[in-house]
Amino acid sequence: MSHPADDTLRHTPLHALHVRLGARMVPFAGYAMPVQYPAGLLAEHHHTRESASLFDVSHMGQLSLIGPDAAAALEALIPMDVLGLGVDRQRYGLLLNDAGGIIDDLMFVNRDVAQGGDLFLIVNGACKHGxxxxxxxxxxxxxxxxxxxxxxxxxxxxxxxxxxxRRLLPGVETLVFMTGRAFEWNGAELYVTRSGYTGEDGFEISVPADAAEGLALALLEQPEVRPAGLGARNSLRLEAGLPLYGNDIDATTSPVEAGLAWAIQKVRRSGGARAGGFPGAERVLGQLDGRIPVERRRVGLVAQERVPVREHVGLENFDGQTIGETTSGLLSPTLNTPIAMGYVETDYSEPDTEVFAMVRGKPVPMRVRPMPFVPTRYHRG
Known part of the structure; x- marks a missing residue:
């Protein structure tokens, strides 16, 4: 597989800092991104679980929707309750196509859009222009x-x-999971949400490009904090059971198949005051209320042997019939056992069902397990 030369890749505002810190840079979403630092992926993973790690996620796309009709407009694109979202509250969202497939998953915050503020969206890096x-x-x-x-x-x-x-931004400790607030640091306007993609407590900080390196250095000076790269971010999010766009969800996957129906609030479902009205509503609402069968489901899988099972590995039943495929997989650093997520025919999606991953032609027994694999520790107050 050929990678584009580094000079064809975009650089985040922290690129020079990553290089100074000895990061191994790889192509990701059109950017040169740090996959790991000299300490290595395992050390970065464990440090995040035990203390605090700083990740550069500047490849993600940030945009604002402004105007009195913005919330109702966004509801026409996503099956989430936007109109009912409180000020400085954050919610997970899904952009869908007309077939109910997931174009992207995103986070959005109501920064008082009704009073002249905005809806602040963070979308995936590889999808942001689309x-x-x-x-x-x-x-x-x-x-x-x-x-x-x-x-x-x-x-x-x-x-x-x-x-x-909290040493840099006094008051940030009052935030709870999925809330946000504007802060100022050294003259730079920040917006901080208590959220993340690791299953741990933490924060995402939107910062002007010219202040990013100064803020990153100030954070790395704190005794708790070390840098971490995409490798640890991936292993942490998989342990937390969080899907990666392009691997675990894509334009062919419905929210119900993906196990993301929890993100569709009651008001947007059949019988709700603002039900439907979003792309793919017929398929999505039909799968939710049982009118349309759900033929496959995203599940967690734990290998019964110490054989790592990566993505795009076929899954078979006892009779050797193909019943699905893995979409993400690795040796869990926390559990020290191989874990994966993937899609199986609905009949095989119940917990403790045994399936077989075909790794280099050999069947590796796996059991369906509820996710997250490692309990999440979000700060809900």
Whole structure:
């Protein structure tokens, strides 16, 4: 597999810092990104679980929707309750196509859009230009879209993240999971949410590009904090049972198949006051209320032998019939056992069902397990 030369890749505002810190840089979502630092993936993973790690996620796309109709407009694109979201509250969302497939998953915050603020969206790096085009085509006539792809995004994750960040941003400790607030640091306007992609407590910090390196250095000076790369981010999110767009969910996957129906609030479901009205509603609501069968489901899998099972490995039943495929997999650093997620025919999706992953032609027994594999520790107050 050929990778583009580094000079064809975009750089985040922290690129020079990553190089100084000895990061191994790899292509990801069109950017040169740090996959790990000299300490290595395992050390970075364990440090995040025990203390606090700083991740550069500036490849993600940031944009704002502005105007009195912005919340209702966004509801026309996603099956989430936007109108009912409180000020400085954050919610997980899904952009769907007309077949009910997932174009992207995203996070959105109501920064008082009703009083002249905005809806602040964070979308996946590899999808951000396509997402922008989709949003502009769908609701660009109903609200103003302000693109902020030049802003940096830092993720400080781990049980001691709050100890480190409160020294720089007093008051940040009052945030709870999925809430946010504006802060100022050295003259730079920040927006901080208590959220993340590791299953641990932590924060995501939107920061102007020219202040990003200074803030990152200030955080790395805190005794709790060390840098971590994409490798540890991936192993942590898999242990937390969180899907990766492009691997575990894509434009062919419905929210119900993906196990993400929890993200569709009651008001947007059949019988709700604002039910439907989003792309793919017929399929999604039909699968939710049983009118349309759900033929496959995303499940967690734990190997019964110490054989790592990666993505795109076929899954078979006792009779050797193909019943699914893995979409992510690795040797869990926390559990010290191989874990994976993938899709299986619905009949095989119940916990403790045994299936076989075909690794280099040999069947590796795996059991279906509920996710997360490692309990999440979000700070809910």
């Amino acid at each position: 997402d922008l085009a989709h949003i502009a085509a769908g609701i660009g006539h109903r609200c103003t879209i302000r693109v902020q792809f030049d802003r940096a995004l830092l993720a400080l994750q781990g049980p001691r993240a709050v100890d480190a960040l």
